[in-house]
Amino acid sequence: MRSIYFDHSGTTPVHPAVAEEMYRFLTGDNFGNPSSIHRYGLQIRKKLAEAREKVAQALGADAGEIVFTSGGTESDNMAIHGAAQANKNKGNHIITSAVEHHAVLNTVKALGKAGFDITILPVDQYGMVSVDDVAAAITDKTILITIMHANNEVGTIMPAAEIGRLARERKIIFHVDAVQSFGKIPVNVEDLGADLLSLSGHKIYGPKGVGVLYIRKGIRWRQSLFHGGAQERLRRAGTENIPGIMGLARAVELAVENRDNESARLMGLRDKVIRGLTGSIEDVILTGHPTRRLPNHTSFLFKYIEGESILLSLDMKGIAASTGSACTSRSLEPSHVLTAIGTPPEEAHGSLRITLGKDNTEEDVDYFLEVIKPIVEKLRDMSPLKD
Ligand SMILES: Cc1ncc(COP(=O)(O)O)c(C=O)c1O
Structure with a gap:
């Protein structure tokens, strides 16, 4: 049959070149912890920096703005909680849309229960959020707008760049879930005006359980949600998933190339x-x-x-x-x-x-x-x- x-x-199935890259970091001498000072650690630290650079280049970002996570869900949670907690002295209003992935929608709703004021915007019959609706929803207390780049269920591409411009004008942090769009349409943090952006490895022929959160330099964002070590420049505690990250970086490279x-x-x-x-x-x-x-x-x-x-x-x-x-x-x-x-x-x-x-x-x-x-x-x- x-x-x-x-x-x-x-x-998606893992691309053979991605699997090959991951295998290299599951075998031989490539097992070091990037936080260690000996040569095993240094060798992996260098590879981790290269992977970060590759991902940054693909997004039009700086390597220092890339944090590796356990996937799209964690990136979305980190982005939204991190922005909400760090800016709650400034305001408590968050805007999102009714068609977001549950990783975004349920995170925003949880913040709603914790006392934040949330607006969940409706969409048109195509699943598109209107830029005018976003503009009308903004108040002096708005600290975060989180809108996906493309919808997973109905495939609609949102007017993310226009929303990004609006957010920039009003000095509001803009998070974009680009889990579905990356590798299919251009995803550039400058063009989108994104301050925070989520990616996931397994939607782009990479491994499951690894993702990326882009965090624009200079934005107010709370440090790691986990208590622990100083990995990822204090933005995500825990020893890095090296085989996963190496596979993800290779998948990102291939996605952009093809x-x-x-x-x-x-x-x-x-x-x-x-x-x-x-x-x-x-x-x-x-x-x-x-x-x-x-x-x-x-x-x-x-x-x-x-x-x-x-x-x-x-x-x-x-x-x-x-x-x-x-x-x-x-x-x-x-x-x-x-x-x-x-x-x-x-x-x-x-x-x-x-x-x-x-x-x-x-x-x-x-x-x-x-x-x-x-x-x-x-x-x-x-x-x-x-x-
Ligand atoms: C738009 C969107 N965001 C987030 C996620 C969650 O990503 P992950 O499966 O890596 O946690 C998905 C997965 O279906 C998705 O489609």
Whole structure:
């Protein structure tokens, strides 16, 4: 049976060059602790500095502004808590959007419970936050705006640079979750006006459990959330995950090198999936923005049927896809993103996300389009919702 992976927004396979790089730091003499003074430590400290430089270059940042973390979730938590705690004498208002990843949304909500004043902005039918709404929400007490660069569930690219300009004018810290956009569209901290920016290794053919938090030099941000050693210039205590960081830095390098060609190729496949599904099956709606969306991302609502049933049937044909985000797919609650774009609950359960990646081909898409039609017809025939 064919085996096709169409869930690259969920996670990606580790690139062989990344695995090779990691292996070098799991074997031989490359086991040193970068905080040690002997040559084992010095050797790794040098490699860690090189990895930091590579990541900084890719983001248009300085190496001193890069902190390695345990992934996107930790970066988002650190960014938001760090900015909120360090600036609470200045104000207590935080702005975010209703379609953020839970790593952002739940962190902001937790601060709301702890006494911060929070604004969760609505989005339009494409999942886009409006710059005017952000401007209107700003008060004298606003200390942080946190808006994602691109949405994981519906692929919409947010007007992050415009929000960044606004934040800069009003001297408000701006955090961007760029976990989904990095490697697919340009991510530069100057162009985005980002003061804090999160990345994750496993969305870019790197390892799981490692990420990056960019912290602009000079912003008020609380020191490490963990109590412990002085690693990462006091910004993140704990011995660094060296194999993970080396793998991540290699993945970042590859992502930047391949981005333009690969994104153009994936956009062709993406549009073929969109045309193929909406053109040949009735009652299928594209969710997210039709054009301002990630080059590898498609997401749909299939009326009258459950996304889970489509997934299981696709799995039996060798195709791995997802409904909404991997993190919420075990919950029976309709996705907060689909709810925010105005999807009625009964329709939100019919979501399917096809996110393409480096090993996908035109033939994979042809095969998918061939098998999905009879699957949908069969499920609809059995559906009590369709009369
Ligand atoms: C937009 C976004 N932010 C944050 C995360 C969390 O990243 P990690 O899985 O590395 O914790 C994800 C993962 O799905 C994501 O899509």
